Amino acid sequence: MDTRTSLFPSKSDYALVKRTWRGDLLAGITVGIVALPLALGFGISSGAGAEAGLITAIVAGIIAAVFGGSNVQVSGPTGAMVVVLAPIVASHGVPAVILVTLMAGIIVVAAGFLRLGKAVSFIPWPVIEGFTLGIGVIIFLQQIPALTGPGGNLTGHTNVAVSAFLSLIHADPVYLMWAVAAVLIVVACMVGLPRLHKAIPGSLVAVIVVSLLAVLIPNPLANIGALPSTFPAPTVPALNWELTQSLMVPAVAVAALAAIESLLSARVAASMADTGPYDPDRELVGQGLASIGAGLFGGMPATGAIARTAVNVRSGGRTRVAAVFHAVVLLLIVTLFAQPVGFIPLAALSGVLMVTAARMVNVAIAGSILRSTRADALAFVVTAIVTVSFDLIVAVVVGMLLAGVFAIRSYASAAGVHREDHLPGDAEPGDERIALIVIDGPLFFGSADRVLDEIVKTKDVSVVILRLSRLDTVDATGANSLVEIVQRLEARGITVIIKGLREQHLELFTRIGVISALRHENHLVADLDAAIVHARSHICREIAKIA
Template identity: 35%
Template sequence: MSYNPLSLKLPGIATGLRSAWREGYGLDDLRKDAMAGLTIGILAVPLSMALAIATGVPPQHGLYTAIVAGIFIALTGGARFNVSGPTAAFVAILFPIVAQYGLGGLLIASMMAGVILVAMGIARMGRLIEFVPYPVVLGFTAGIAVVIAVLQIPDFLGLTVDNLGEHFVENLGRIFTALPTLNPFELGIGALTLIVMLLWPRLQLPVPAPLVGLVVGAIAAYGVNQWLGGMGAEVETVASRFTWEINGETGNGIPPIAPTFTVPWLLPGPDGEPIELSFDLVRALLGPALAIAMLGAIESLLCAVVADGLTKTKHDPNAELIGQGIGNIVAPLFGGITATAALARTATNIRSGARSPIAAVIHALVVLLAVVALAGLLGLVPMAALAALLFIIAWNMSEARHFVHTLRSAPPGDVAILVICFGLTVFFDMVLAVAVGIGLAAALFIRRMALLTRTDRIDTDNHPTIHGLPAKVAVYDINGPLFFGAAEKALTSLHLVDPKVQIIIINMHGVPSMDGTAIVALRSLIDEMQRDGIALILVGLPARIIVKLRRAGIRKTRGMLTYCRGLQQARDVALAWHRRRNDIEAQSNSMK
């Protein structure tokens, strides 16, 4: 049969939407989706603003992300309940990109990450999340949470501080130096918002706590600015910090305009001038784009796995990667920043009764309505209140209880990986943390597997199958996979056989696999044994491993090397070889 690469079946798209449609979708399902979409849309408005500001860009770009990416990812992805938009996990990656390359550079990097995500989906890398160990995920998410919290301290305290940079320690130094500029009114607004958001869930009312907290904070800030503003007690708001200019129109806060098509490389770079698209820029952004794609894949697939557990459904991981990629390619063309599935919004979506991806589409339309109709009111939100909201997001993201529990109960190797990933994320960056974490986890796994592989000599006198063998025949049993971390250890004991032994039976029923290193080590052992006149009988190897050994030149040699299916056959072969050797030795002695 000829092989045609064009016959490969590519992963589908919109499988989440199609699976909901196949199960039957009626007016009652639409009503449930509408209510869920309204709920998460109300929640997404303040979150999108806060996360955009934390990233270092004006708040409308977070809203545009929720609108555009939210629609495209929902309609093309492979998960029925994922709700996508800006997320806290990206702050630690995107903030340095904005500082170095500006808004234009961030949008270009997001588009590049989208292309990488589509390629990952087409390459069927949707099972990526299964190969990232839990201590690595917990370590870098907790580290990101710390970075997010530290970045909010200036707004929460009302500090007058220079622009924060890429490095955690430098930012801490700038914040500490600026502490004398603390604004008690900003601190009061932030603390009030934080207390309201923490206490509101106890009332068990259907209105989201972030919305209530920001409304209370905005009212308090408005009162302070109106009645005490003349005495220098001003509270900074979204409108007082951010300005916009579109098609000759200018204003403060958020533009009351729907997302419009824009070319990312015409947007400002770090110096405020339009960034120029060039090969050097693309090459410089390739590393950040890979980091964005990797984190986006991990977070979206993890979110889909959690949603499957809550709803007893099954997502299509490859289609979800393609959908996330499409969303991140399209959103920057309308001013949106990086997007991925958001776990908190997805869980709220499910608890609110969502039935299909239509709920995520309606959530995006609710955000669009807020931008067009309520932009003026959104501008009244104080920066300290948004900082309080991000404190709560950071706390929830840190999973502090799981972090402490893992430190107390996990094996020492896993604890070391957790602490190292956490430290590298905080003091360096997430990409380095994940790379080092996965490398350490792989090394730890190899060590553990190597400890499981062992070689033991069998006492033949009391064995039911191979009893009665002469002293010149030794039997060894190897259990566990033979790979580069275990092969040398497992085969070393075979080099130390009794000098009287002439035939060795190696029982390999417990060897499920062998890699190239193990085959080379076995070949070296066979060569050494044959030089010493010792014959080998390999027992119980699967046919696929025997084929590998034959390809490596380890073939049957009369009287010196053979393969047997079981120990009984090996015993018979060993006895026959032993008799033949005795006969040859007797003939040799008689000739003397």
């Protein structure tokens, strides 16, 4: 019962509110202002619409703050999720987003109850950074069709690189000129204003400036359009079994992405300031419930957003109140300023997302990974390329497989096998017929064949002493290779003695048959001197037979 209840809210979540509420409220306002253009932009870029982005930021922001495992995580629509949703909208239409959101939310909640929260720690850092780089490139390329004409992506291609290239070729020159001008204003505001003062919300100021100029100066730029001034009521979508089946794989992909991004964001936030530990399993439950809530209100899948979470922490947010208040700020904007928001040019939001995407590309980190090891550099580059070319989840899987292959190869190379030049102590006649072979390091499926090949090619000896006291990790494949070594040497008339078998390996070796493969139970010894004495007794008997 204690394990289950730890996944749900408690009074301790708000123990510090009496001391931190002022900072939390200020941080909530700041994050709400920053989140507005991002929520609008990500909603439009996904194909679900600006309203879906705002609904997700509000509903998911509150639910994830209350039920999540982090005190400072701010959730809502993110660029990575946009990349996954855009193909779903293109293939199945906007209504499919709601069903995918609900299905993915249920999967993420189940993952939390199954205690899978720490699984993200198995994703290598180069894969995560390659994944992030690829997402940044995709988000940037996704904005180009919106700058080339009021219709957006009319090329019919789902690949963002191809779509961006063809959109530029068929661009309306006049529209493109106006759109680029809007983007340049946004870039100047987002880059320049924070340098004057860190508290200035560059993205919001940029959107306001471009919107005012668009109202005052006649131009062809398309805008967001009318937004509802009231919040929608929750509804359960009609279930279509055929559509549900076709959306199962996309839903799993969305759930995996939501879990990965949220847990990474929470982990980074925990390292930014003393905001208390985070519970990865509870975070999954909270994020899953947030997506379910957003789906019921017509939103899109939600994840923890590192950009907004970082702003929250840097602005003084220390408890869940900050994330809740950020959602309240967005709700007030929707209900009080829906009409002015509708006049925001789409090009301005594209500019915000382009700057956001550019900031996801950390040149210093990329350089350090590329200079590290060839394996890590290759995993980083391949993950980024696959992310842009194919699919985010495929990219993570490919990157992990690639990193795993190199890790196994490196781990396998740590396994050593060598023959000692001479036996310890004074030499005796016949010692040249005794091979003392040392196996050290890990003996597992990645190194077993190499160790087997090196030992069985031993020639011109009558006794082989396998010294296993330095043997580290052993799996079933490694133990079975020892069985083969004993059997193949004994078949050639070579006596095998095993020395120094560790206690933790005894049970496995017994079950696999290493011990029973020995010619006699006395051929398993604990002491090297005893092993050498026993080996020399075999040599003496052999010499006696010849004589």
